[in-house]
Amino acid sequence: MIDARVFLPSRFRTTGTASSVSIGGVGPCVIPAFSVHAPNRTELRYAVGFKACALPLGNNPFWVILARPNTGKEIELKSLSENRVGKKHKPTSTVGRGRAVKTVMSDVPSEYKDDFVSVFLGDSAELCENWPEPTVIVSDGGYGVLGFEGDTSDHLDLPDWYEPHVAAWSRKATPTTTLWFWNSEIGWAAVHPVLEKHGWRYMNANIWNKGKGHIAGNVNTQRIRRFPVVSEVCVQYVFEARIDGLVLKEWLLREWKRTGLPLRKANEACGVADAAVRKYLDQGHLWYFPPPEMFVRLQEYANAHGDPSGRPYFSIDGKRPGTVEEWAAMRSKFRCPHGYTNVWDRPALRSEERFKLNGDSGRAIHLNQKPLDLMTMIIKASSDEGDVVWEPFGGLFSACVAARRLGRYSYGAEIDPTYFHYAIHRLTEESRQYPLL
Numbered sequence: 001m002i003d004a005r006v007f008l009p010s011r012f013r014t015t016g017t018a019s020s021v022s023i024g025g026v027g028p029c030v031i032p033a034f035s036v037h038a039p040n041r042t043e044l045r046y047a048v049g050f051k052a053c054a055l056p057l058g059n060n061p062f063w064v065i066l067a068r069p070n071t072g073k074e075i076e077l078k079s080l081s082e083n084r085v086g087k088k089h090k091p092t093s094t095v096g097r098g099r100a101v102k103t104v105m106s107d108v109p110s111e112y113k114d115d116f117v118s119v120f121l122g123d124s125a126e127l128c129e130n131w132p133e134p135t136v137i138v139s140d141g142g143y144g145v146l147g148f149e150g151d152t153s154d155h156l157d158l159p160d161w162y163e164p165h166v167a168a169w170s171r172k173a174t175p176t177t178t179l180w181f182w183n184s185e186i187g188w189a190a191v192h193p194v195l196e197k198h199g200w201r202y203m204n205a206n207i208w209n210k211g212k213g214h215i216a217g218n219v220n221t222q223r224i225r226r227f228p229v230v231s232e233v234c235v236q237y238v239f240e241a242r243i244d245g246l247v248l249k250e251w252l253l254r255e256w257k258r259t260g261l262p263l264r265k266a267n268e269a270c271g272v273a274d275a276a277v278r279k280y281l282d283q284g285h286l287w288y289f290p291p292p293e294m295f296v297r298l299q300e301y302a303n304a305h306g307d308p309s310g311r312p313y314f315s316i317d318g319k320r321p322g323t324v325e326e327w328a329a330m331r332s333k334f335r336c337p338h339g340y341t342n343v344w345d346r347p348a349l350r351s352e353e354r355f356k357l358n359g360d361s362g363r364a365i366h367l368n369q370k371p372l373d374l375m376t377m378i379i380k381a382s383s384d385e386g387d388v389v390w391e392p393f394g395g396l397f398s399a400c401v402a403a404r405r406l407g408r409y410s411y412g413a414e415i416d417p418t419y420f421h422y423a424i425h426r427l428t429e430e431s432r433q434y435p436l437l
């Protein structure tokens with residue numbers, strides 16, 4: 001029997017004995033991609049044109065179950081040596097791929113903790129159930145470019161890849177939670193419906209423009225037949241607050257209508273010419289969240305002048321009128337740093353910014369490591385000291401590092417033991433360099 005570490009995403013189970021392993025819970029179109037690590041450093045690459053899963057089977061080193069992407073049915077069972085594993089997959093974007101450092105398999109601790117950071121080895125869709133409610137979630141997961149072991153080979157598979165994660169986030173999110181969703185443009189477009197379905201409201205698409213230096217004239221545009229890509233997106237979502245099953249915009253109007261008062265009286269309530277009706281009670285894109293003091297004015301007016309039989313109005317718990325504090329907690333935090341727009345001009349990570357270990361001859365450990373300054377900016381904009389930040393797809397845990405420096409508590413996971421091993425070095429170094437009181 002092989003000493004293999006298999007991390008199956010939570011929605012899949014292995015069943016049966018080692019010689020008759022099958023995958024349970026597979027959806028109609030997707031067989032999961034996941035990493036298998038063996039002591040002999042065998043690397044599983046994903047088979048071209050198929051979704052591949054590897055399982056230790058009997059005395060064979062590894063067997064790969066290949067399944068047609070569109071049916072999810074098992075069609076072949078082959079050993080690694082016979083099948084097409086190892087063939088180069090044609091990437092669809094410029095996001096990094098592959099692992100540049102030597103693989104670490106054994107003796108990787110399953111967690112790292114200090115006063116501010118708690119990170120775990122394993123599947124974040126499962127692990128995050130035990131984390132405290134997040135003020136911020138920084139997602140930098142699959143891009144559909146085989147960017148790491150387990151990434152899908154195109155954006156079409158990303159919705160299924162993300163769904164269990166998004167569902168898990170939604171179970172723990174509150175109306176104050178902001179999600180920063182990093183991806184390629186097409187990756188985000190593919191996942192957006194999943195995010196909406198699970199209650200995430202789109203706020204803004206921010207473009208990370210890495211600039212022309214990112215391609216340095218090296219792209220053959222005649223071959224790729226498009227403009228060279230030098231951007232990624234970091235999309236801001238908030239968790240849609242609901243009262244009585246209604247989103248806030250609908251609930252505000254419903255509450256006002258319940259009073260029996262004409263709409264224009266809402267302007268009088270707020271002491272404005274027409275802003276209350278035009279903004280707070282609008283049902284279109286002009287709607288915006290009434291500042292807490294305006295909410296209280298609407299609420300006081302409605303309870304004083306509205307139909308007495310329907311009181312209380314604008315009550316968040318259905319029993320008493322809502323307070324400023326309760327209303328303020330119905331939306332996420334946001335402070336825009338001075339002079340910033342939704343285009344972030346910032347070169348790709350320079351060599352000296354990359355986390356490296358002595359002995360790795362200056363090689364980048366994780367090709368997807370994100371700039372600390374951008375992570376710092378988004379966390380600072382959407383949380384306060386002492387808040388909780390999640391980083392479900394840790395890599396080298398750049399968001400946790402940024403959060404720690406900002407005095408936020410962070411929780412993260414990384415499924416790949418090699419990356420987790422190096423990440424622990426980074427976090428340990430960080431805690432020595434930046435001891436926090």
Ligand SMILES: C[S@@+](CC[C@H](N)C(=O)[O-])C[C@H]1O[C@@H](n2cnc3c(N)ncnc32)[C@H](O)[C@@H]1O
Pocket residue numbers: 009122123124125140141142147148149150366368369370371392393394395396397398399413414415416419
């Ligand atoms: C794009 S990288 C993140 C890089 C990170 N932002 C950084 O700055 O270092 C995505 C990482 O998520 C990990 N990953 C993929 N699926 C995961 C899962 N289900 N749970 C935890 N980590 C996962 C991958 O192994 C990979 O290292």
